[in-house]
Amino acid sequence: MAICADCGQEMTKLVSCTRGSYEIRGKVLNRLRYPTTGNDPELNGHCHDCGTPPGGLHHPGCDMEECPNDGCAAREAVGSDRAQVITCGCIGFGDMNGLL
Numbered sequence: 058m059a060i061c062a063d064c065g066q067e068m069t070k071l072v073s074c075t076r077g078s079y080e081i082r083g084k085v086l087n088r089l090r091y092p093t094t095g096n097d098p099e100l101n102g103h104c105h106d107c108g109t110p111p112g113g114l115h116h117p118g119c120d121m122e123e124c125p126n127d128g129c130a131a132r133e134a135v136g137s138d139r140a141q142v143i144t145c146g147c148i149g150f151g152d153m154n155g156l157l
């Protein structure tokens with residue numbers, strides 16, 4: 058049993074989250090969806106961490122979710138356009154509770 062704090066759905070049922078955006082430093086940014094295609098075999102099928110289907114939205118806290126913030130410091134640090142939103146620091150998980 059793992060209930061998403063944002064959408065209140067049971068994640069083991071492999072459903073997409075209903076939360077579509079984050080507020081990062083005063084800007085509302087659309088969340089990045091789980092890709093439907095990719096070369097990474099991990100991207101085939103449901104998200105291994107939160108169970109969202111291809112094309113769905115991850116449940117906040119998922120380690121596969123990428124940061125939607127163009128100014129993300131972690132993206133710049135690794136020279137990539139991908140950073141995990143749970144570790145990049147744009148969204149504090151303490152803050153997330155206040156954004157419900």
Ligand SMILES: [Zn+2]
Binds near residue numbers: 061066076115117
């Ligand atoms: Zn959710």
Ligand SMILES: [Zn+2]
Binds near residue numbers: 104106115119
């Ligand atoms: Zn996920």
Ligand SMILES: [Zn+2]
Binds near residue numbers: 129131140141147148
């Ligand atoms: Zn970030």
